[in-house]
Amino acid sequence: MKILAIESSCDETAAAIIEDGRKILSNVIDSQVETHAKYGGVVPEVASRGHMQVIVRVTEQALKDANMTSEELDAIAATCAPGLIGALLVGANFAKSMAYALKKPFIPVHHIRGHIAANYLAFEDLKPPFLTLVASGGHSMMVLVKDYTEFEILGGTRDDAAGEAFDKVARVLGVGYPGGPKIDKMAQGGDASKYKLPHSKVKDAPLDFSFSGLKTAVINLAHNAEQKGETIDKSALAAAFCNAVVDTLVPRLELAQKQTGVKNIVCAGGVAANSWLRKELEDMAKKNKLNLYLPPLSLCGDNAAMIASQAYYEFKAGNTGNTLQNAFATAEIYENICVKK
Numbered sequence: 001m002k003i004l005a006i007e008s009s010c011d012e013t014a015a016a017i018i019e020d021g022r023k024i025l026s027n028v029i030d031s032q033v034e035t036h037a038k039y040g041g042v043v044p045e046v047a048s049r050g051h052m053q054v055i056v057r058v059t060e061q062a063l064k065d066a067n068m069t070s071e072e073l074d075a076i077a078a079t080c081a082p083g084l085i086g087a088l089l090v091g092a093n094f095a096k097s098m099a100y101a102l103k104k105p106f107i108p109v110h111h112i113r114g115h116i117a118a119n120y121l122a123f124e125d126l127k128p129p130f131l132t133l134v135a136s137g138g139h140s141m142m143v144l145v146k147d148y149t150e151f152e153i154l155g156g157t158r159d160d161a162a163g164e165a166f167d168k169v170a171r172v173l174g175v176g177y178p179g180g181p182k183i184d185k186m187a188q189g190g191d192a193s194k195y196k197l198p199h200s201k202v203k204d205a206p207l208d209f210s211f212s213g214l215k216t217a218v219i220n221l222a223h224n225a226e227q228k229g230e231t232i233d234k235s236a237l238a239a240a241f242c243n244a245v246v247d248t249l250v251p252r253l254e255l256a257q258k259q260t261g262v263k264n265i266v267c268a269g270g271v272a273a274n275s276w277l278r279k280e281l282e283d284m285a286k287k288n289k290l291n292l293y294l295p296p297l298s299l300c301g302d303n304a305a306m307i308a309s310q311a312y313y314e315f316k317a318g319n320t321g322n323t324l325q326n327a328f329a330t331a332e333i334y335e336n337i338c339v340k341k
């Protein structure tokens with residue numbers, strides 16, 4: 001089964017064609033990152049307009065790369081939640097209209113389910129159940145993937161997502177948007193012990209965590225130094241920050257693994273590209289004799305290949321959309337986002 005998927009939940013316009021959920025036939029990503037970098041973050045209306053402008057070209061390129069015509073597709077999918085609503089509406093409506101014109105099924109996909117599915121493209125042996133640490137720009141949580149379309153949240157952030165914290169700290173350190181990759185690079189070789197940063201705990205909720213205290217600590221440290229006319233060792237501060245984030249996430253995943261006894265552990269989302277996180281996860285998996293699945297860097301960030309992969313399993317579970325399908329700015333990973341009536 002060949003599915004074309006469209007992803008437009010934030011600032012990437014993407015189209016991909018995937019066969020049977022696992023084989024990439026094409027994967028096109030048009031990033032608006034340079035446009036938004038000028039503003040220090042994503043400007044929603046600018047993102048929506050950007051999607052509208054390039055979506056046809058991106059889709060045509062995906063068909064061309066797969067050497068296919070649209071008539072040869074078996075279904076069309078799109079990210080329908082969660083994300084920037086204007087941005088989602090562009091991709092979802094484009095894909096729904098395409099499915100309508102071609103008389104093919106339309107498959108709405110949850111963006112975070114897609115991030116998890118990125119791992120199906122890289123690891124053909126990976127099958128649920130498994131435990132996933134989701135760390136993206138908008139979400140951070142521990143998810144038990146019971147089946148391809150069945151999810152249980154075991155814990156998560158009480159405030160900022162991990163990627164959001166990276167982006168805010170990057171802004172304070174003056175390295176611009178998107179912050180994650182820049183902080184990761186800046187932290188290389190930095191002395192993580194030079195600055196003491198808080199490693200948060202949430203009372204009576206051992207699998208939950210918070211990043212706002214950590215973020216505030218970095219902001220205060222930078223401002224105090226500025227007021228005193230001192231120079232900050234940015235590399236050391238970035239290293240201490242990466243260390244604190246990793247030390248918040250990895251032990252909780254370890255605890256969730258002990259509680260569930262699930263041997264396969266997976267990481268998903270943009271922050272899964274972080275080199276500190278990848279290293280710590282590898283060490284933790286080795287120590288506990290677990291099978292660790294880390295998506296290749298090319299599939300960590302937003303892409304449509306992951307959406308098409310998840311779409312295949314949604315289709316098999318009967319989760320197709322009708323003509324009333326809508327897009328939603330928020331939706332929990334365990335919710336079925338198909339409009340029922």
Ligand code: KG4
Nearest residue numbers: 136137138163180181270271273274301302
């Ligand atoms: O999953 P994603 O592409 O988009 C959302 O669904 O939110 O995640 C984007 C986030 C951004 O906050 C970005 O700064 C972060 O992932 N990110 C990283 C790295 N690469 C991307 N954070 C830390 N280290 C990285 N290497």
Ligand code: ZN
Nearest residue numbers: 115136301302
């Ligand atoms: Zn994403």
